[in-house]
Amino acid sequence: MSKKKIAVVLAGCGVFDGAEIHEATFTMLSVAKQGAYYECFAPNIKQAHVINHITGKEMPETRNVMVEAARISRGKIKPLNDFNSFDFDAVVFPGGFGAAKNLCSFAFDGIDCLVNPDVEKVVKSMVEAGKPIGALCISPVIIAKILGDVTLTIGHDKGTAQALENLGAIHKKTTHGEVIIDEKYKVVTTPCYMLDAKIDQIADGADNIIRIILGMVD
Amino acid sequence: MSKKKIAVVLAGCGVFDGAEIHEATFTMLSVAKQGAYYECFAPNIKQAHVINHITGKEMPETRNVMVEAARISRGKIKPLNDFNSFDFDAVVFPGGFGAAKNLCSFAFDGIDCLVNPDVEKVVKSMVEAGKPIGALCISPVIIAKILGDVTLTIGHDKGTAQALENLGAIHKKTTHGEVIIDEKYKVVTTPCYMLDAKIDQIADGADNIIRIILGMVD
Numbered sequence: 564m565s566k567k568k569i570a571v572v573l574a575g576c577g578v579f580d581g582a583e584i585h586e587a588t589f590t591m592l593s594v595a596k597q598g599a600y601y602e603c604f605a606p607n608i609k610q611a612h613v614i615n616h617i618t619g620k621e622m623p624e625t626r627n628v629m630v631e632a633a634r635i636s637r638g639k640i641k642p643l644n645d646f647n648s649f650d651f652d653a654v655v656f657p658g659g660f661g662a663a664k665n666l667c668s669f670a671f672d673g674i675d676c677l678v679n680p681d682v683e684k685v686v687k688s689m690v691e692a693g694k695p696i697g698a699l700c701i702s703p704v705i706i707a708k709i710l711g712d713v714t715l716t717i718g719h720d721k722g723t724a725q726a727l728e729n730l731g732a733i734h735k736k737t738t739h740g741e742v743i744i745d746e747k748y749k750v751v752t753t754p755c756y757m758l759d760a761k762i763d764q765i766a767d768g769a770d771n772i773i774r775i776i777l778g779m780v781d
Numbered sequence: 782m783s784k785k786k787i788a789v790v791l792a793g794c795g796v797f798d799g800a801e802i803h804e805a806t807f808t809m810l811s812v813a814k815q816g817a818y819y820e821c822f823a824p825n826i827k828q829a830h831v832i833n834h835i836t837g838k839e840m841p842e843t844r845n846v847m848v849e850a851a852r853i854s855r856g857k858i859k860p861l862n863d864f865n866s867f868d869f870d871a872v873v874f875p876g877g878f879g880a881a882k883n884l885c886s887f888a889f890d891g892i893d894c895l896v897n898p899d900v901e902k903v904v905k906s907m908v909e910a911g912k913p914i915g916a917l918c919i920s921p922v923i924i925a926k927i928l929g930d931v932t933l934t935i936g937h938d939k940g941t942a943q944a945l946e947n948l949g950a951i952h953k954k955t956t957h958g959e960v961i962i963d964e965k966y967k968v969v970t971t972p973c974y975m976l977d978a979k980i981d982q983i984a985d986g987a988d989n990i991i992r993i994i995l996g997m998v999d
Contacts, residue, residue: 576794576802577852584794584853588806588980595981616851617858624842633834634795635802637974640835756855762806763813 567599570654573632574661579614583659587635589769605632607642611664628665643681648688652780658700669704695779700755707732716743718754740767785817788872791850792879797832801877805853807987823850825860829882846883861899866906870998876918887922913997918973925950934961936972958985
């Protein structure tokens with residue numbers, strides 16, 4: 564039997580303007596530990612902005628989402644428009660503000676956000692293929708914006724949960740490591756750092772969501 | 782009993798010009814999982830250079846080691862010159878080229894390298910205090926340059942092992958997850974990505990080295 568193949572979509576490198584590094588790294592670790600294979604993708608676009616992670620302030624720089632994401636994947640990464648649902652058994656979106664800044668504009672525009680067209684194509688093509696989609700932390704907002712009536716979780720942040728409901732989604736409150744499964748769309752979500760979490764709780768969340776996703780793959 | 786405290790010294794963010802992200806993240810995870818507490822430090826200095834992690838080419842940019850390292854630690858980081866051996870039970874250096882470019886200049890100057898003075902102070906003060914020092918991947922070169930006659934491992938890369946011996950160190954060949962302990966200096970090393978490794982082997986290496994280090998702490 565050939566290994567199950569999981570695409571991991573990265574939104575840069577660093578919680579405040581890119582992919583959350585722990586969530587991304589533990590997603591990759593969980594896939595490998597559980598005997599599957601991962602490949603990383605990112606949109607080949609400019610970051611929304613660059614944030615100094617100590618001060619929280621914007622830096623007068625421009626960085627590329629895919630080039631920075633390659634720091635997490637040790638250089639091996641593909642542009643997201645190369646993604647083909649035929650090649651993968653599932654796709655996973657780790658969180659971090661990059662998911663809400665670079666993959667869609669939720670962090671700036673709320674529910675009126677735009678979604679990166681390649682991200683939208685990935686999600687829609689996986690739904691069409693009947694293959695699972697995982698989303699950690701804030702990434703479920705992307706899925707809600709694209710699919711509408713999907714059941715998911717971002718933990719228990721009231722404002723974000725309300726925004727998800729305003730997008731037509733059904734939000735389920737969760738705590739550390741819990742996973743919500745939408746059977747219709749095969750969308751699987753877990754809150755990670757949307758909660759005030761410790762690093763080992765993030766690793767547990769990643770293990771849980773990847774176990775469930777791999778279990779959904781024939 | 783209060784929690785054991787481990788300082789983690791980061792050299793930036795990304796394998797080719799900073800701290801190796803998986804090694805750094807798994808070090809932090811292992812400390813937390815094993816019931817101890819970590820705090821991250823980095824020198825507040827300019828990176829040696831910035832590498833595009835897809836092409837491997839230098840980028841015409843300047844970045845700060847501590848500011849970039851804060852991406853891995855989610856913003857919580859202290860300048861390395863604030864480190865006091867009195868406050869910690871052990872110190873750990875994850876690897877990545879940053880260890881050999883920003884913490885010392887081994888990647889450019891080989892055994893004639895200079896070591897960042899704050900890094901040297903950290904290592905010497907921990908040896909003086911009789912407290913363990915962990916080094917992953919390429920980081921053992923820093924320790925060899927400072928201490929000389931220390932027993933350690935960088936896996937089985939012949940050139941690097943020879944350089945360590947030329948610095949007065951004793952090199953022990955190792956494979957995935959193996960840890961070498963120098964009882965005299967309390968220096969503990971493991972090869973990680975100095976070997977052609979999979980991500981779950983890095984997690985194992987981090988778990989092993991942290992378990993041994995915590996076991997050495999009274």
